[in-house]
Amino acid sequence: MAAEPSLFARVAQWASCQAGRSWTFVAAAAVVVLWALSGPFFGWSDTWQLVINTGTTIITFLMVFLIQHAQNRDTQAIHVKLNELIRATHGAHNRLIALEDQSEEELAAAREEMRRVAEAAEAARRLVEVKR
Structure with missing residues (x-):
């Protein structure tokens, strides 16, 4: 029986899935277009520029953690699958199992x-x- 994922894992999984959808890109592009079109109404002010700069910085900052979480999870899953293939393959070098945990020199x-x-x-x- 699989353990229940943590709240962070569930939120990160959901957010990663949503961030990778085409509608998310379209929505983000629309926000940028609306922001650019609103420039004349705000007189191209410093505050107008600060809004997009702050928003994109915050989103980028948070996305770094979501991307890293997703990459760590995928990497762990791939390692488990590869380890199983090594273990189940006759003639494979079992010492290669969990090689990612070894030192740089051993790697x-x-x-x-x-x-x-x-x-x-x-x-x-x-x-x-040649012999043929």
């Missing part, structure tokens, strides 16, 4: 090992092609 060593394995496999493939 670099694993990347180098995989590069060598790929190069060896490519060399073997070429050898087979």
Whole structure:
């Protein structure tokens, strides 16, 4: 049974979904157009400019947290899925499971090992092609 997501997780999920919809972009573009069209009525004043600057800054600030939350969640899900594929694949290197939790040096060593394995496999493939 899955645990109930926190209030933040539910709000962030909902807000992320809404922010990614086409109507949200259209609404944001309409706000900018209305703001620009209202310029002459406010005499292109500093307050008129401050309204859009403040609004966009606040929205951008909040969106950073929503985007980071969504990215963290997606990354964790992908890691779990990849770990399961590694675990279930015969001949796979189980030490690669949870590699994202290892040190930079261990990650670099694993990347180098995989590069060598790929190069060896490519060399073997070429050898087979030459023999044909």
